[in-house]
Amino acid sequence: MDSILVTGNGPLNGQIPIAGAKNACLTLMPATLLSEDPLTLTNAPRLSDIKTMTALLQSLGAEVSSLQDGQVIAMSSHNLTSQTADYDIVRKMRASNLVLGPLLARFGQAVVSLPGGCAIGARPMDLHVEGLEALGAEIELKDGYLHAKAPGGLKGAVHEMRFASVGATENIVMAATLAKGTTVLKNAAREPEIVDLVECLRKMGAQIAGEGTSTIEIQGVDRLHGATHQVVTDRIELGTYMLAPAICGGEIELLGGRMSLVESFAAKLDAAGVSVEETDKxxxxxxxxxxxxxxxxxxxxxxxxxxxxxxxxxxxxCTAEGTSVLEERIFENRFMHAPELVRMGAQIEVHGGTATVTGVECLKGAPVMATDLRASVSLILAGLAAEGETTVSRVYHLDRGYEHVVRKLEGVGAKIERIKGE
Known part of the structure; x- marks a missing residue:
């Protein structure tokens, strides 16, 4: 199993190109199921999760081709052979559940396994199910699979979600594009990835308004056509690399970054004493x-x-002056990186959904283990600022969300290498 060796090496300087958004691309790919015509995505990230979604779509009979070194994905669902998303693929990645709404909308039926993904707490499907049932779907859970049908087709409705779930918003919006009549989705999630999805669906002929707000209105159409769409910049990769000069010193320009994607995050960095400026790049x-x-x-x-x-x-x-409190309100069980940071000399106390961090002068390199995607890159960042060597194991998580992380950090002066496992 591969690991990553990081040696603290002082300030970082230079430029890092930011890829297309993983979470946006994983949402856009199932949109191909809504139409017989081709859908082409540009600026796609080259990640293992994209390969997993490709395999899922191909298992349904979709044609999916990776072009231009993986940065262009050409898809066609003109001849689907199945409406069943099997456990063997869906268990690898939570975003697999996003085939449910499109399949149900176009074919009036779908069978989708309950999903998997990172071990960061329960992320149930109930909000997805409630929204689709509001559109007239009949959904039953049997043997770990959601069996959904809409014999007379989906019908527009007014539905308010109990929580502004990103995935549920995406599934419901995609399903509503082919429903009869108008759907009004209240308490919708507002993430840039949803705005990106709506822009793509609009290019395909969907009639949607209100994306980026808490109320989205969808006027159903009879069919959608093909389109070409550029995937939005990955705001999480952007934010991650914004932290590299913050933790190590130096100055880095993140190519393709936009302040509108990370305003609340940038505000916290500013309060912490980190400058963030927009440039023409x-x-x-x-x-x-x-x-x-x-x-x-x-x-x-x-x-x-x-x-x-x-x-x-x-x-x-962990290396800031003073004590900070981090409260996690989205997912439970998402502080599994804390014990690993403690191994590096950090002072962290976790109580339920709250972590109290007292900054230390310097972290110490140590062998640590990644527990999920974002935890893995947090340990790499810590290693960049630590004295000595840090070995991060179980980095297969990293490949799900960050393309060429070693190459990008090496390019700004980091001392980092990937060690191939046995």
Whole structure:
């Protein structure tokens, strides 16, 4: 099993290109199931999760081709052979559940396994099911599979979600594009990935308004056609690499970055003593002067502080001046990186959904183990700022969400290498 060896090596300087968003691409790919015509995505990230979604779509009979070194994905669902998403594929990645809405909308039936993914707490399907049932679907859970049908087709409705779930919003919006009549989705999630999905669906002929707000209105159409769409910049990769000069010193320009994607995160960095400036190429990030200052963080749905940047922010707070409190309100069990950071000399106390971090002068390199995608990169960031060598094991998590992480960090002066396992 591969590991990553990181040696603390001082300030980082240069440019890092930011890839297309993993979470956006994984949402856009199932949209091909809504139409017989081709859907082409550009600026696609080259990640293992994209390969998993490709395998899932192909198992349904879709044609999926990876072009231009994986940065273009060409898809066609003109001749699907199945409406069943099997456990063997779905268990690998939670985003697999996003085939449910499109299959149900186009074919009036779908059988989808309950999903898997990172071990960061329960992420149930009930919000997805409630929304689709509001559109007239009949859904039954049998033997670990959701059996959904809509014999007369889906019908528009007014539905308010109990929680602004990103995945449920995406599934319901996709399903509603082919429903009869108008759907009004209230308490919808507002993430940039949803705005990106709606822009793509609109190119395919969908009639949707209100994306980026808490109320989305969808006027159903008879059919959708093909389109070409550029995947939005990955705000989580962007935020992750914004932390590299914050934790190590130096100045890095993140190519393709946009402030609108990370405003709440950038505000926290500013309060901690980190400068974030927009340039004509992206965002430029540097520490203002000396050691960063501790700040408190509460994770919230967009536009609040992203849960997917909480682990990385904790790594920064480990060397901040003062004590910070990080409260996780999105997922339970998402502080599994904390004990690994403690192995590096961090002072962290976890009580339920709250972690209290007292900054230390310097972290010490140590062997640590990644427990999930974002935890893995938080340990790499910590290793960049630590004295000595840090070996991060179980880095297969990393491949799910970050392309060429070693190459990108090497390019700005980091001392980092991937060690091939037995």
């Amino acid at each position: 992206g965002l430029k990030v540097a520490r203002k002067n000396g050691r960063v200052t501790a700040v408190d963080v509460v994770t919230e749905p967009f536009p609040g502080f992203p849960t997917d940047l909480q682990a990385q922010m904790m790594a920064l707070m």
